[in-house]
Amino acid sequence: MTLEKAVDIFMAEQMPGDSRQARQLARRQLIVEAVVAAGSIRIEDLTERFGISLMTAHRDIDELVERGLLRKARGVVSATSTSQVESSDVYRATRQLDEKRAIAEMAAGLIEPGQSVFMDDSTTVLQMTRFLPARGPLTVITNSLPLMSELRNVRDINLLGLGGQFYNWCNAFMGQMTRREIALLRADLFFVSMSAITDSGVFHQSAETTETKRAMFESSAKRILLSDHTKFERRALHHFARLEEFDAVIVNQGTPPSQIEKMRDSGINVMIAPVKVGG
Known part of the structure; x- marks a missing residue:
């Protein structure tokens, strides 16, 4: 599956009934969108942007890494590279x-x-x-x-x-x-x-x-x-x-x-x- 398709499927996931889980899914969807748009973002910058703790940011990112949507290395999170999608604002502009x-x-x-x-x-x-x-x-x-x-x-x-x-x-x-x-x-x-x-x-x-x-x-x-x-x-x-x-x-x-x-x-x-x- 291409990254573009994987992102589309993830973004289309239905919000669960539990409000805490709904907020978590919404936040993770926005993290994916932000990282794919920028190409790579420091994890510390994500904590500031989304008003979350460093521990929460790592927990979110680890889940997204496990799903194959993002990569994490040395305090930086980036989009998985494929020939189908560019990890930049060019991707966001074409959606x-x-x-x-x-x-x-x-x-x-x-x-x-x-x-x-x-x-x-x-x-x-x-x-x-x-x-x-x-x-x-x-x-x-x-x-x-x-x-x-x-x-x-x-x-x-x-x-x-x-x-x-x-x-x-x-x-x-x-x-x-x-x-x-x-x-x-x-x-x-x-x-x-x-x-x-x-x-x-x-x-x-x-x-x-x-x-x-x-x-x-x-x-x-x-x-x-x-x-x-x-x-x-x-x-x-x-x-x-x-x-x-x-x-x-x-x-x-x-x-x-x-x-x-x-x-x-x-x-x-x-x-x-x-x-x-x-x-």
Whole structure:
């Protein structure tokens, strides 16, 4: 079995009824996702990111190593190498690619020429770059290095890159310096995607990521959440916002109808993006 298939099977495991076991499985799924996305991570960094003890981190990792999903050596955990999957942010960027592109196209359609927009470091928001030239002139503000690279030569886009401490695992600038810069700005729109949606809330496994994106959230007149169907009923540690706080939530057409109905019953503006396979 390839690593890609093994990861897919593990990520699809149903949450057990016991809440402690459910939290454990959710945490281990997020650890796998984080390590596969980054390629390798120090175990100490995982304890900080997930708010767990070193003993708990080793216990989680040992279980994942036993399942053949990760490797552990000299205080560093890494993804199992195969020819089918790269252990880098490239892997994360290609997950649910058709869904992300469909959501990104619908999101870009909400932008009017002349507006200023915050764009976060998520791979879903990154897919919006292909649709932005047609929406110009625009001012785009971002902490994402890949997004800066994609837009650096685009005509009619005034690109403002946020500085701060660079985090290799997500290819983005975050931290206190970044938040200070954000606080000095005001934008018309904010486009954001997060790791998990559960209990009518949006969550992320990284506190630093949550704080940086919240600063953009507070500095924007309208907030748009982009989320493919895999984010629903997943769990992450840090609360970011309630779904009701967003002006719109864009999902793909594969999102369970029960989730869409639940959001609409709560008065949330849900937009469903049709997926074009291979588009």
